[in-house]
Amino acid sequence: MPNRIIKESICTSDSVDQLSWFEEVLFYRLIVSCDDYGRFDGRPAIIKGRLFPLKSVTDKQIESAIIKLSTAGIAKLYRVDGRPYLQLCAWERHQQIRAQKSKFPPPIENEPDDSDCNGYQLISDDSKCPRNPIQSESNTNTKCDILPGANDAPDHPPVISFLLNDKTEYPVYQDQIDKWGKLYPAVDIMQQLRHMKGWLDANPKRRKTKGGILRFVTSWLAKEQDRGGGKHGDDRANCQSSGNTRNFGTYV
Numbered sequence: 001m002p003n004r005i006i007k008e009s010i011c012t013s014d015s016v017d018q019l020s021w022f023e024e025v026l027f028y029r030l031i032v033s034c035d036d037y038g039r040f041d042g043r044p045a046i047i048k049g050r051l052f053p054l055k056s057v058t059d060k061q062i063e064s065a066i067i068k069l070s071t072a073g074i075a076k077l078y079r080v081d082g083r084p085y086l087q088l089c090a091w092e093r094h095q096q097i098r099a100q101k102s103k104f105p106p107p108i109e110n111e112p113d114d115s116d117c118n119g120y121q122l123i124s125d126d127s128k129c130p131r132n133p134i135q136s137e138s139n140t141n142t143k144c145d146i147l148p149g150a151n152d153a154p155d156h157p158p159v160i161s162f163l164l165n166d167k168t169e170y171p172v173y174q175d176q177i178d179k180w181g182k183l184y185p186a187v188d189i190m191q192q193l194r195h196m197k198g199w200l201d202a203n204p205k206r207r208k209t210k211g212g213i214l215r216f217v218t219s220w221l222a223k224e225q226d227r228g229g230g231k232h233g234d235d236r237a238n239c240q241s242s243g244n245t246r247n248f249g250t251y252v
Contacts, residue, residue: 004031018072018219020226023065026051027074030088037102038091042066042077042084067183071218078107160193162200165207172217180218184225192224193217 006028010016016024029051034040041047044062052062066086069075076087085104158171172193180189196217200207208216 006031014215014219015072015074018215018222019068019074020065020222022057022061023068026062026065027069030069030075030086034086034088034091035103036098037104037106038088039102039104039106040086041104042079042086068222071183076107080105080108159190160197162197162213163207164213165209168210170210170213180221183218184221186228187221187224189221192221196220 016027019027026047030040030047033051041050044059044066047062047066048057048059066075066077069086070077074089076089078085078087085107087107156173158173159177161169161171164170177189177193180187
């Protein structure tokens with residue numbers, strides 16, 4: 001197994017900052033365990049056995065962490081001949097490839113991004129994401145939508161909208177809320193979306209771009225999930241009045 005490269009810029013990566021401690025550890029262990037093309041078996045039981053042989057973790061923990069890597073634009077989940085696999089984004093741009101052939105099949109071209117993968121509900125368009133937190137995060141304008149179709153305009157009206165830095169409104173539809181509800185089951189999604197809207201309205205200098213608003217939303221929800229869900233929701237709404245801004249304004 002060749003040596004793998006991790007640059008110090010990973011410490012300030014917006015993508016990695018979205019991850020919990022366990023998700024981040026999983027990411028690093030994937031870097032040193034996947035094949036020379038950045039690919040690995042996508043089955044949670046295999047990942048658990050290979051990456052955490054001395055730790056007591058569950059398949060469910062692995063599955064949730066892999067989904068989060070996907071939504072953060074760090075990994076792509078896909079199926080070939082009915083079997084799940086994963087691939088770290090833009091691997092070939094930042095790691096030295098010595099092997100002539102991958103141990104695992106590549107993603108199928110034009111594969112739907114919301115296909116099911118051994119229980120995973122894939123919701124990221126990682127195959128189009130050239131950002132890779134293994135290396136530099138200098139290209140912050142790269143577009144990598146977290147929810148496919150989030151920029152489409154369905155026939156039904158949005159449930160809520162966010163004011164962006166260009167003073168346009170970003171609509172959020174029910175299908176997005178439903179997907180977030182599955183990803184972050186401990187969180188009252190609508191209540192947190194209201195908190196986000198209020199925070200953005202009250203902080204015009206920190207409003208997000210159209211390309212960055214989804215990272216802001218999923219980062220917020222992921223941190224609420226890690227904190228135990230909606231029972232902590234008022235902390236965000238009161239963070240400005242208490243003088244404790246923490247990291248609520250630095251998701252993007």
